[in-house]
Amino acid sequence: MTTARRDTYTPETLLSVAVQVFNERGYDGTSMEHLSKAAGISKSSIYHHVAGKEELLRRAVSRALDGLFAVLEEPGAVRGRPVERVEYVTRRTVEVLVCELPYVTLLLRVRGNTRTERWALERRREFDHQVADLLKAAADDGDLRADVDIRLATRLLFGMVNSLVEWYRPHPGTGHDQLADAVVHMAFGGLRTVRD
Amino acid sequence: MTTARRDTYTPETLLSVAVQVFNERGYDGTSMEHLSKAAGISKSSIYHHVAGKEELLRRAVSRALDGLFAVLEEPGAVRGRPVERVEYVTRRTVEVLVCELPYVTLLLRVRGNTRTERWALERRREFDHQVADLLKAAADDGDLRADVDIRLATRLLFGMVNSLVEWYRPHPGTGHDQLADAVVHMAFGGLRTVRD
DNA sequence: GTCTATATTACGATAGAC
DNA sequence: GTCTATCGTAATATAGAC
Numbered sequence: 001m002t003t004a005r006r007d008t009y010t011p012e013t014l015l016s017v018a019v020q021v022f023n024e025r026g027y028d029g030t031s032m033e034h035l036s037k038a039a040g041i042s043k044s045s046i047y048h049h050v051a052g053k054e055e056l057l058r059r060a061v062s063r064a065l066d067g068l069f070a071v072l073e074e075p076g077a078v079r080g081r082p083v084e085r086v087e088y089v090t091r092r093t094v095e096v097l098v099c100e101l102p103y104v105t106l107l108l109r110v111r112g113n114t115r116t117e118r119w120a121l122e123r124r125r126e127f128d129h130q131v132a133d134l135l136k137a138a139a140d141d142g143d144l145r146a147d148v149d150i151r152l153a154t155r156l157l158f159g160m161v162n163s164l165v166e167w168y169r170p171h172p173g174t175g176h177d178q179l180a181d182a183v184v185h186m187a188f189g190g191l192r193t194v195r196d
Numbered sequence: 197m198t199t200a201r202r203d204t205y206t207p208e209t210l211l212s213v214a215v216q217v218f219n220e221r222g223y224d225g226t227s228m229e230h231l232s233k234a235a236g237i238s239k240s241s242i243y244h245h246v247a248g249k250e251e252l253l254r255r256a257v258s259r260a261l262d263g264l265f266a267v268l269e270e271p272g273a274v275r276g277r278p279v280e281r282v283e284y285v286t287r288r289t290v291e292v293l294v295c296e297l298p299y300v301t302l303l304l305r306v307r308g309n310t311r312t313e314r315w316a317l318e319r320r321r322e323f324d325h326q327v328a329d330l331l332k333a334a335a336d337d338g339d340l341r342a343d344v345d346i347r348l349a350t351r352l353l354f355g356m357v358n359s360l361v362e363w364y365r366p367h368p369g370t371g372h373d374q375l376a377d378a379v380v381h382m383a384f385g386g387l388r389t390v391r392d
Numbered sequence: 393g394t395c396t397a398t399a400t401t402a403c404g405a406t407a408g409a410c
Numbered sequence: 411g412t413c414t415a416t417c418g419t420a421a422t423a424t425a426g427a428c
Binding site for chain 2: 420423424425
């Protein structure tokens with residue numbers, strides 16, 4: 001903030017525009033022409049800031065992956081009973097997903113056509129695997145229902161959490177606690193009324 | 197089966213090839229060249245069977261939508277207590293999703309860039325809306341937890357069910373009952389052990 | 393029904409002026 | 411840093427032979 005903010009793009013500000021368009025039209029459905037229209041500069045000006053379309057994708061999914069992996073390093077994810085660590089990671093994953101919504105959205109839609117996309121898929125699988133191990137440990141402790149296959153439960157839990165990107169839009173001034181609570185409640189407590 | 201099956205394509209058999217490629221590379225990431233390689237015929241031969249790429253998409257998502265809407269007409273979906281109708285629809289949706297896996301997969305990934313895609317999105321929303329109404333009725337009966345927002349629960353339920361297309365691959369000779377059971381158990385009963 | 397050849401447009405990326 | 415102009419390629423789709 002040393003000088004007045006100029007109205008020009010940086011790779012980061014350009015990225016935020018690009019990611020939005022990618023999410024609306026899909027990465028493959030977005031041309032440099034689409035990006036230039038959305039950014040209000042010409043196609044060739046975009047190449048002054050980034051090497052090309054794929055660099056924008058790489059920056060975006062990197063940001064999403066960094067946010068997700070950071071959760072696994074937090075104290076709540078490495079200490080305590082496995083079942084509580086799982087719930088913590090679930091809650092924090094929801095929060096990261098909401099805070100970095102457009103970036104995580106793009107990450108979750110990657111198909112694997114380019115090298116960048118395949119790298120993103122691989123890192124995602126690694127994250128999933130680490131959470132799956134946590135669930136396994138919670139199941140071994142007897143804290144998860146014994147009648148549900150643990151790999152299946154992991155998939156369904158992820159599916160539910162990840163599906164947030166398809167509809168959730170953050171409200172200004174509203175915390176994400178309620179959303180995270182609801183997800184954890186539904187995943188671990190179930191929908192049905194507990195009747196005795 | 198009146199005559200011996202010829203080795204030539206019909207719109208339907210071509211569709212099954214195309215949908216597979218669409219799901220691997222994404223619709224926008226798939227060129228007619230990709231399709232021709234996968235089908236083993238030339239690009240121009242494809243145009244003999246269908247008007248173009250978008251017709252393949254339209255046929256595919258129509259098939260998926262028909263399967264899903266048919267569930268809402270079944271007796272189990274229109275009779276009985278709302279909470280049981282919801283569980284029935286959930287179970288049957290899982291089954292349709294598995295039986296028509298590639299078609300539903302494609303449907304769930306549609307973005308809205310073309311007229312066909314926007315039509316598919318609209319029909320999907322209508323299906324979602326009908327199930328949401330069912331959940332609402334079940335909540336009004338007191339059969340769903342009162343502490344969960346019903347619209348949110350609907351979204352999460354759908355998210356969990358729809359996420360199946362991202363990983364489930366049918367096993368030959370295996371029924372889908374187990375999968376549907378697991379989904380219904382997790383959604384309505386929750387993951388956690390019921391401790392008194 | 394399938395092919396080769398091609399028309400036409402759209403795309404990603406670059407050159408070079410300002 | 412942004413622009414106009416353009417290159418080379420790949421895309422959808424068609425024409426017309428067999």
